[in-house]
Amino acid sequence: xxxxxxxxxxxxxxxxxxxxxxxxxxxxxxxxxxxxxxxxxxxxxxxxxxxxxxxxxxxxxxxxxxxxxxxxxxxxxxxxxxxxxxxxxxxxxxxxxxxxxxxxxxxxxxxxxxxxxxxxxxxxxxxxxxxxxxxxx
Amino acid sequence: xxxxxxxxxxxxxxxxxxxxxxxxxxxxxxxxxxxxxxxxxxxxxxxxxxxxxxxxxxxxxxxxxxxxxxxxxxxxxxxxxxxxxxxxxxxxxxxxxxxxxxxxxxxxxxxxxxxxxxxxxxxxxxxxxxxxxxxxx
Numbered sequence: 001x002x003x004x005x006x007x008x009x010x011x012x013x014x015x016x017x018x019x020x021x022x023x024x025x026x027x028x029x030x031x032x033x034x035x036x037x038x039x040x041x042x043x044x045x046x047x048x049x050x051x052x053x054x055x056x057x058x059x060x061x062x063x064x065x066x067x068x069x070x071x072x073x074x075x076x077x078x079x080x081x082x083x084x085x086x087x088x089x090x091x092x093x094x095x096x097x098x099x100x101x102x103x104x105x106x107x108x109x110x111x112x113x114x115x116x117x118x119x120x121x122x123x124x125x126x127x128x129x130x131x132x133x134x135x136x137x
Numbered sequence: 138x139x140x141x142x143x144x145x146x147x148x149x150x151x152x153x154x155x156x157x158x159x160x161x162x163x164x165x166x167x168x169x170x171x172x173x174x175x176x177x178x179x180x181x182x183x184x185x186x187x188x189x190x191x192x193x194x195x196x197x198x199x200x201x202x203x204x205x206x207x208x209x210x211x212x213x214x215x216x217x218x219x220x221x222x223x224x225x226x227x228x229x230x231x232x233x234x235x236x237x238x239x240x241x242x243x244x245x246x247x248x249x250x251x252x253x254x255x256x257x258x259x260x261x262x263x264x265x266x267x268x269x270x271x272x273x274x
Contacts, residue, residue: 010201012156012229019149019265025274050193050207058187061213064147065235066272070187070211076198078229079209079218087272092149092215092265094231098202121267125260128156128229135203135224137162 012128013078013098018111020091022118029086031055031069037093037114038073038080044110047075047097058083084115091115096127149265150215150235155248157228159255166223168192168206174230174251175210175217181247184212184234195220221252228252233264 027033038053051074060067066087073080078096085091095107108120164170175190188211197204203224210217215233222228232244245257 012201012227015154017152017262017264019268021267021269022273048198050195051191051209054188054211056187056211058211058213061185064149065213070216072188072209072211072216074191074193074195074207074209076195076202078220079207081216081218081233083215087274088269089273090149090265090268094233096218096231119267121265123262125154125262127154128227129258130158130256131156131227132158132225136159136226137224 008133009130010133011100011126012131013096014100014102015094015096015125015127016102016104016107017123017125018093018095018108019121020093020111020115020117020119021089023089023091024116025086025089027115028068028084028089028091031057033114034069034071034082034084037082038071041080041095041110042073042075045097045103045107047077050074050076091117145270146267147270148237148263149268150233151237151239152231152233152262152264153239153241153244154260155230155232155245156258157230157248157252157254157256158226160226160228161253162223162226164252165205165221165226165228168194170251171206171208171219171221174219175208178217178232178247179210179212182234182240182244184214187211187213228254
């Protein structure tokens with residue numbers, strides 16, 4: 001089999017996960033507030049939306065999941081997703097971009113403010129560390 | 138401000154990221170193949186779909202992004218997303234579930250087979266490590 005692993009590489013993108021605790025019941029349960037995140041955050045981060053921002057209601061699903069809102073938008077640079085669990089004061093969000101230099105503090109503060117979070121836990125992943133600089137095909 | 142951080146906690150979920158290299162040009166560029174992933178993987182993992190699986194074409198967007206397909210599905214347990222970049226032989230995927238015990242080897246092998254990947258890079262995150270066991274509101 002022909003070797004198709006590129007010699008010249010760069011990391012593809014940055015993926016920030018934010019898990020927030022102690023959030024405000026009403027703000028986590030407000031469909032419009034969740035929609036606003038997937039609608040306005042791409043603009044604030046100068047990402048280009050490829051899909052209509054979508055928000056779905058997730059009903060209670062077992063003991064662990066009291067239900068909430070799921071928001072999602074596909075951007076040219078990758079995607080933004082969030083899941084709220086109002087009864088637990090919890091939100092779990094992903095901001096994945098293929099442009100480097102993601103404004104981590106700005107995004108974390110944005111989520112803290114949007115849902116009045118008392119505590120957050122973040123991960124910042126470098127995705128695709130062996131991404132080819134040039135087309136291989 | 139009242140303290141709304143729960144004392145009794147558990148980790149909320151598991152998030153697997155898969156970045157795959159040296160994939161097959163035709164398979165990465167095949168809309169149906171990308172759709173199949175977001176359509177059938179939830180079933181294979183016994184996840185409950187909350188949205189219609191969606192696939193969008195992303196046109197070329199600068200030097201780094203030769204374009205490709207973006208697939209996404211919201212599941213009760215969270216979401217599955219993937220982004221293919223056929224010209225670079227690259228795919229970047231997220232499988233995020235709030236049920237613990239994700240079958241990592243199964244999912245990685247599934248992506249390897251689906252796109253004929255020559256190399257993969259994975260991260261397995263524990264998300265929401267301070268998730269309240271019970272409703273706080």
